[in-house]
Amino acid sequence: MxxxxxxxxxxxxxxxxxxxxxxxxxxxxxxxxxxxxxxxxxxxxxxxxxxxxxxxxxxxxxxxxxxxxxxxxxxxxxxxxxxxxxxxxxxxxWRARLDAQIEGLTALRDNLDSCIGCGCLSLQRCALYNPGDVAGTRGPGAQRLPKVIREPHHS
The missing domain is CATH 1.10.1660.10 (Multidrug-efflux Transporter Regulator; Chain: A; Domain 2)
Structure with a gap:
């Protein structure tokens, strides 16, 4: 020191x-x-x-x-x-992380005007939130959320 x-x-x-x-x-x-x-x-x-x-x-x-x-x-x-x-x-x-963030921000900027007020709320068509409907190939429901197995409740 x-x-x-x-x-x-x-x-x-x-x-x-x-x-x-x-x-x-x-x-x-x-x-x-x-x-x-x-x-x-x-x-x-x-x-x-x-x-x-x-x-x-x-x-x-x-x-x-x-x-x-x-x-x-x-x-x-x-x-x-x-x-x-x-x-x-x-x-x-950290270069790859920055490149991915830049790419994401560029996509957001380039597609933002089509999302404001469009009201589509479609995860199948939305190029920003689900490009190519990748989430749809995993089946119905909230695929990104973990499934919770619940034990039967006994009173």
């Missing part, structure tokens, strides 16, 4: 990273950022925590679940600031 004068208080990290101190405490508890404790038991963070928090924010903005963010950050060194190569390696894994 860095000498004390190079460490930041939780308030300084919060202000610079744009997170609430409670969020930083949560990420600390989850092991996503690492603090050292002073003799007075106060948290102090290395400047590298700012980059880790920026990475967390960027990943959350594209819908990456916290579990995946945790896995990615576990690959980074705690003892040095992550490099551009570190970030490039991690973000490569």
């Amino acid at each position: 860095k000498p004390a004068e190079e460490l930041l208080t939780i308030g300084e990290v919060a202000e610079r990273a744009g997170f609430a101190t409670s969020a930083i405490r949560f990420y600390d508890k989850e092991g996503l950022v690492v603090a050292v404790r002073t003799s007075g038991n106060q948290r102090r963070y290395p400047r590298s925590a700012l980059r880790r928090l920026a990475f967390i924010r960027a990943a959350q903005n594209v819908g990456v679940p916290l579990a995946e963010i945790r896995e990615a950050l576990a690959e980074l060194p705690d003892t040095r600031t992550p490099t551009k190569a570190d970030w490039a390696r991690l973000s490569r894994h």
Whole structure:
């Protein structure tokens, strides 16, 4: 860890990273950022925590679940600031997710005007919610919902 004068208080990290101190405490508890404790038991963070928090924010903005963010950050060194190569390696894994989101948003944009006010409510014809009637090939009913087996109720 860095000498004390190079460490930041939780308030300084919060202000610079744009997170609430409670969020930083949560990420600390989850092991996503690492603090050292002073003799007075106060948290102090290395400047590298700012980059880790920026990475967390960027990943959350594209819908990456916290579990995946945790896995990615576990690959980074705690003892040095992550490099551009570190970030490039991690973000490569999320490229396909972003491409799919872009494709979905493009389809939504391109087909939205035909849906507003059309009133079709047809899952068979709707190009947005059921392209090619894929859900219809699985049979009738709500195919995406899990089937619940209920035990007979005895009074």
